[in-house]
Amino acid sequence: MTMIDKAGRLVVPKAIRDAAQLHPGTQVRFRLSGGCVQIEPAPLNVQLERRGSVIVAVPRGSTPPPLTSSDVAAVISEVRTRQDREKPGG
Secondary structure (H helix, E strand, O other), X not given: OOOOOOOOOOOXXXXXXXXXXXXXXXXXXXXXXXXXXXXXXXXXXXXXXXEOOEEEEEEOOOOOOOOOHHHHHHHHHHHHHHHHHHOOOO
């Protein structure tokens, strides 16, 4: 559990920062959905460029480290667990 201070700041617990790959300097955005506050990394600023016969999105500025296969597996597992809990009778 964490508390919001008088300036409106809050500390995201380290385990959650690590799991979400939130690092110092990561820009985030807040959303209100169904009475819950959601925090997510801000979309990456990209520019479309033609490379040969394809168009690719090229990041502008610094980019986060790429996800590993274990990162992806952990997120899939978490989403499935959450969905199972939210099922009626689950």
